Amino acid sequence: MTSSRFLAAVESLPIPTQKTSTPRRCTRCSGSSGRSAARRRRPLAEVPLPAIVDGAVRGDGRVDVLLLGGGLQQGEGLFETLPVESGHPHFLDRHARRLARGADELELAPAPDAETWGDDLALLCQACGSSDLAARLMLFRDGERVRRGVAAQPLSTAQLGPAELGLAPKGLLGPRPHAHMKTLNYLGPRRAHAAGVKAGYDEVLFLMEDGTVLEGSRSTVFMIAGGVVRTAPLDLPILPGVTREVLLEICEEAGTPVREEGFSLEELTGADEAFLAASLRGVRPVSKVQGQPLPAVDGPVTRELAGLYRKRVRASNR
């Protein structure tokens, strides 16, 4: 679904819960026709927020599922997380495609297309009374049925400082099963991340047994050495990140030397610069790896790519 179709859908749908308010012109999409109340910037209320389940508003954010239906029983399902800003879901087509690939593999196909998710997100914005949110798309088995839901979380717009990286705790440090999909089996990354935060890090790394860096607990890892950008290749057990994909395209377009090639923890520690890439956080510079500072934090290559990425986000959402 194109962003203009998304916006049209936002505006054409009934608004179940929100109060009317004076339409405000979106500061970022002056070219578009939309300025509905659903697109106003307003912080989301506290949980429980509404959710959209199989296309219908659930004001309490809940869904009824079979205990033994697969989804709850063993995490037989998939998710995607993406920002919605001023009613624009970032790179929705790419998220929908990745989710559809996972659905084929988990026998949850056919997955909804981007247009269907877009309609759900438009309805979610209306139900939440906000056009700025972090959206989660979910697809899961419920017995004979495959069901979909979209739910909202507050979109953090706080400017984050550079990230300090640690290692995932023993037992979670190695490659993850199903790392190439965002399945509902997500205790590993969540617990690894929580352990890292407890230890004073912003993010932790998963490694192969031989020390090859795979990815962060919530991000793709990029390193820069001698002007060359590197990130782990997709034949390693990593998530094919949407932001990773976009950044590789940006490097190609900008003529920045880039290689999808594994690198070790030592190489990362000895890099000139490094950054994390994730849908909700964009490009975030790395300051330290296991307590050891990198020579350049938010250095020239990181800064250039971050700027090009923001530009691309804005362009893609027009």
Next chain:
Amino acid sequence: MTSSRFLAAVESLPIPTQKTSTPRRCTRCSGSSGRSAARRRRPLAEVPLPAIVDGAVRGDGRVDVLLLGGGLQQGEGLFETLPVESGHPHFLDRHARRLARGADELELAPAPDAETWGDDLALLCQACGSSDLAARLMLFRDGERVRRGVAAQPLSTAQLGPAELGLAPKGLLGPRPHAHMKTLNYLGPRRAHAAGVKAGYDEVLFLMEDGTVLEGSRSTVFMIAGGVVRTAPLDLPILPGVTREVLLEICEEAGTPVREEGFSLEELTGADEAFLAASLRGVRPVSKVQGQPLPAVDGPVTRELAGLYRKRVRASNR
């Protein structure tokens, strides 16, 4: 909860859905007082079967949960599977203890005690109109709440032939994160098992990188060589199996030499006998490992331990 208390609970509870029928004397517990309709042997109906959620009957087997409540969202929860025969849940105390340890680790504590699960199972038997079922206990996060459910599946009483073992597919072959708990992150074992069945095996093995055998996709693996019984130790990433625990006690009591000690795939292939142990299947002899036959299938040690295990099940449920 002792089995007599369990049976008393079964009999004292109202019976929400079942029809009355002539009480029949249980052939296995003639010493007990119970002979309620809830304990009659009757095959379970097709899905959806009733479930008990937070102590209340849900005739449709469903539960309503927050999409972003933790349980569905990322499999933040635990389960146990155990047989209920003639109203007796096998080794319920041990299952409840294991689940409570996991609940501490996942911050889902305090977990329900065995008595609470026993009450739920009694209610489940009544709601299902059967006292023979495979029960699943589940504990999961739902936002601020921690919820519990018990659900029934048909109890297979078919005599299984000896098991042919293969290996888990690449990508799932290695140690599993959280293997020591039965979390709702269970796609790995399920997909590994399904791949094995598709390849003509009954069960597949997870291995360490160095070839050490960890466990089966649904079982603990025991091997016997030179009269000594061996199974992987609990400091490896394996499930502390309830049946494993009982069998170790049985070996000690029977004076059968037993060691909790890692062994390689080669050692297993070269064993005199081997068997699998699991709550729902008890002791099941292994016939082949990766197509290679073992010298003795259902050999003397396997047979003796299987007999002692059945005896122990009967004794523990009195």
